[in-house]
Amino acid sequence: MSHSQSHSAPSQSDLDVLALLTSDSTNLGPLPPQSQQGQRNKKALPKRDSPMDALMISAVIAGSEKISRHHFGHGAIPRTGTYASCDESRPASPSPHPAKFTMRSSQAPRSERLRLEAEAKAKTQDQQGSSSNPITMTSKPKRKMSIDPVPISQTLQLSSSPSSPSHSFNYFHPTPSHSSFAAASTTKSGRAKVRCMARTRIPTPHGELFLHLYHNSQDTKEHLAIVIDPIQLDDKARKAAPKGRKEIRSKSLDAVWREGETEMERIVRGAYLGRLSPGQTTSTQPTDNSIDDVEMGISEQLDELPIQDQDVKPLVRIHSECYTGETIGSMRCDCGEQLDEALRQIALPQQLKSQISNQFHQHAHGNGILPTPDPSRGSSPSVGERGRTVPGRGVVIYLRQEGRGIGLLEKIRAYNLQDLGNDTVTANLMLGHGADERKYDVAAEILRDLDLAEEGIRLLTNNPEKVEGLSKEGIRIVERVGMIPRDWKCHTQNENDEKEYKEYRERRAGVGLIGSGAAKGPELEKYLRTKVERMGHMIDIPENLQ
Numbered sequence: 349m350s351h352s353q354s355h356s357a358p359s360q361s362d363l364d365v366l367a368l369l370t371s372d373s374t375n376l377g378p379l380p381p382q383s384q385q386g387q388r389n390k391k392a393l394p395k396r397d398s399p400m401d402a403l404m405i406s407a408v409i410a411g412s413e414k415i416s417r418h419h420f421g422h423g424a425i426p427r428t429g430t431y432a433s434c435d436e437s438r439p440a441s442p443s444p445h446p447a448k449f450t451m452r453s454s455q456a457p458r459s460e461r462l463r464l465e466a467e468a469k470a471k472t473q474d475q476q477g478s479s480s481n482p483i484t485m486t487s488k489p490k491r492k493m494s495i496d497p498v499p500i501s502q503t504l505q506l507s508s509s510p511s512s513p514s515h516s517f518n519y520f521h522p523t524p525s526h527s528s529f530a531a532a533s534t535t536k537s538g539r540a541k542v543r544c545m546a547r548t549r550i551p552t553p554h555g556e557l558f559l560h561l562y563h564n565s566q567d568t569k570e571h572l573a574i575v576i577d578p579i580q581l582d583d584k585a586r587k588a589a590p591k592g593r594k595e596i597r598s599k600s601l602d603a604v605w606r607e608g609e610t611e612m613e614r615i616v617r618g619a620y621l622g623r624l625s626p627g628q629t630t631s632t633q634p635t636d637n638s639i640d641d642v643e644m645g646i647s648e649q650l651d652e653l654p655i656q657d658q659d660v661k662p663l664v665r666i667h668s669e670c671y672t673g674e675t676i677g678s679m680r681c682d683c684g685e686q687l688d689e690a691l692r693q694i695a696l697p698q699q700l701k702s703q704i705s706n707q708f709h710q711h712a713h714g715n716g717i718l719p720t721p722d723p724s725r726g727s728s729p730s731v732g733e734r735g736r737t738v739p740g741r742g743v744v745i746y747l748r749q750e751g752r753g754i755g756l757l758e759k760i761r762a763y764n765l766q767d768l769g770n771d772t773v774t775a776n777l778m779l780g781h782g783a784d785e786r787k788y789d790v791a792a793e794i795l796r797d798l799d800l801a802e803e804g805i806r807l808l809t810n811n812p813e814k815v816e817g818l819s820k821e822g823i824r825i826v827e828r829v830g831m832i833p834r835d836w837k838c839h840t841q842n843e844n845d846e847k848e849y850k851e852y853r854e855r856r857a858g859v860g861l862i863g864s865g866a867a868k869g870p871e872l873e874k875y876l877r878t879k880v881e882r883m884g885h886m887i888d889i890p891e892n893l894q
C-alpha cells in the first residue's frame with residue numbers, strides 16, 4: 349500500500365495482501381524441500397502471528413499509522429507483566445507537527461500561595477494591633493486569595509475573649525497569662541459556667557441532630573450536647589408535637605455576643621433556624637439578654653415558662669467518653685452500644701401519657717432513687733391512658749470523662765490489671781484512683797443552658813450516682829429510664845413479639861459502630877456484673893445468666 353493511497357479506498361492489490369496475511373498458515377502452499385530433519389521441524393512450525401481479526405483489518409483499511417498490533421491488544425510489557433498504556437507503546441509520530449500535551453494546574457504556584465498567605469497573616473496582625481474592636485466581615489477582600497484574610501473563626505473568638513485568637517482557643521481558659529480572666533469566669537455561687545461555642549446539624553442513622561460544643565470554667569475539655577429535636581427541622585414534626593412544646597436551644601449560643609454582631613457570625617456559630625442551604629442566610633433572633641446576663645444566671649429567672657405537663661419530658665442521657673467502646677468497638681464494655689441506643693431511644697416517637705408527670709413529681713424533690721422501669725415496657729412506664737404519638741426529643745450530654753474520669757492512659761493500664769483477674773473497680777483502686785471519679789456539675793449547667801433544668805427530664809441510666817449527682821445540682825428528674833444491654837435484652841426477648849424480633853434482627857445486621865448490633869462476650873459479661881454487684885447499678889441480671 350503506497351503512502352499516497354493511505355487515505356483512499358484500498359486497491360485490489362491491498363486486499364490481496366490482506367487476504368494473504370489473514371489466511372491460515374496451513375493454506376500457504378507446499379513448503380520448500382527440507383535438507384535436514386531438524387530444519388524441517390523448525391520450518392513446519394505454524395506462522396508466528398495468529399490470524400488477524402476483523403477489527404484489525406478495519407483499522408488498517410482506515411489507514412491510521414498509529415494503530416499497531418500492540419495497540420490493538422494493549423500488549424503486555426514482557427518483563428514487568430504490566431500493561432502498557434496507549435501512549436507508551438505508540439511509535440514515534442512521523443507527523444511534522446506532533447500534538448503537544450501540557451499539564452496545567454488551576455492552583456497558583458506554591459511560592460505565590462505562600463506569599464499570599466504571609467500577606468494575609470501580616471494584615472490580620474496589623475488589624476489586631478491597630479484596633480481592639482472585633483473585625484467584621486463587611487468589607488470584602490480586594491482579590492481572591494488562597495486563604496481568607498480574616499477567618500470568621502477569629503472574628504468569633506475576638507468577640508468572645510480579650511485574648512488573641514489561637515487554634516487551641518478556649519473561652520474560659522484562653523492562655524495561662526489570662527488566668528485572672530478564667531478565675532473571673534466562675535459564678536458568685538461557685539457554680540460551673542458553660543458557654544455553647546458552636547452548633548451544627550448532623551444527619552445520622554437515627555435522624556438529624558444538632559451537635560453543640562461547649563467550653564466551661566471547670567476544665568479545658570470540649571464537652572458536647574447532642575440534641576434531637578425534630579420540630580426544629582421539620583414542619584410535620586412541629587404540627588405533630590403538643591402545642592406549646594419549646595425548641596431545645598442553647599441560651600448562651602443564641603444570646604448577643606457583642607454589639608453589632610453580623611448575620612454571618614451568628615450563622616457560622618450555629619445560631620440559625622432549621623436547615624442551612626445555599627442562599628439561606630437567616631439566623632435566629634438573638635435573645636434579649638447579653639451573654640453576660642446568661643452567664644450570671646439572670647436570664648434563668650426571666651426565661652422561666654410554665655411547665656408543659658401535657659408533653660412528654662425530654663429523654664436525657666449523660667454519657668461519658670469511651671474511646672475503646674465507641675471508636676474501635678471494644679466489647680470489654682457496652683459504651684458504644686449505649687451511645688447508639690441512647691440516640692435511638694431519644695429519636696423514637698413517644699406516646700403522650702398525661703399522668704406520667706403527676707406520678708413522678710413526688711420523686712422529683714425527694715432524695716429517693718427513682719423506680720426502675722420494667723425493661724419489657726420500653727422507655728416509658730405504662731401508667732395512664734394511651735394517648736397520641738408525638739415526636740421524640742432529648743439530649744445526650746457527652747462528657748469527656750474517659751475511663752470514668754481517670755483518662756485513657758490509666759484505663760488502658762486498668763485493662764491490663766483486669767487481664768490478671770481483677771474486676772473494673774479493683775483495677776482502678778490498685779492504680780490509686782477512685783472506682784468512679786466523674787462529676788456532673790458541667791452536665792447540669794449544660795442542661796440549664798438548654799433550658800431543661802426546670803422543665804424536668806427523663807434520665808436514661810442505671811447509675812444511681814448520676815441520678816443523685818444531677819439532682820444535687822438542681823436538675824429536676826421526673827423519671828429514670830433503664831438502659832438494658834442489648835445482649836441481656838435478647839435473653840428476656842419475647843419471641844412472640846414479631847415487631848421486636850424484626851427490629852432485633854435488623855440491629856444485629858447493622859454495620860459500623862453507630863447503628864450496629866449488640867456488644868457481647870465473657871469480658872462484657874463480667875463488666876456488667878461488676879457494675880450491678882459492686883457499683884449498685886439498678887438493673888436486673890437476666891435469670892438464665894445468674
Ligand SMILES: Nc1nc2c(ncn2[C@@H]2O[C@H](COP(=O)(O)OP(=O)(O)OP(=O)(O)O)[C@@H](O)[C@H]2O)c(=O)[nH]1
Nearest residue numbers: 668669670681749750751752759762772809810811
Ligand atoms: N476505669 C475504667 N473505666 C471504664 C472501664 N470500662 C468502661 N469505662 C468507662 O466508663 C464510662 C462509662 O461508665 P459506665 O460505668 O459503663 O456506665 P455509666 O455511664 O456509669 O452508667 P449508665 O448510665 O447506666 O450507663 C466511660 O467513661 C468508659 O470509658 C474500665 O474497665 N475501667
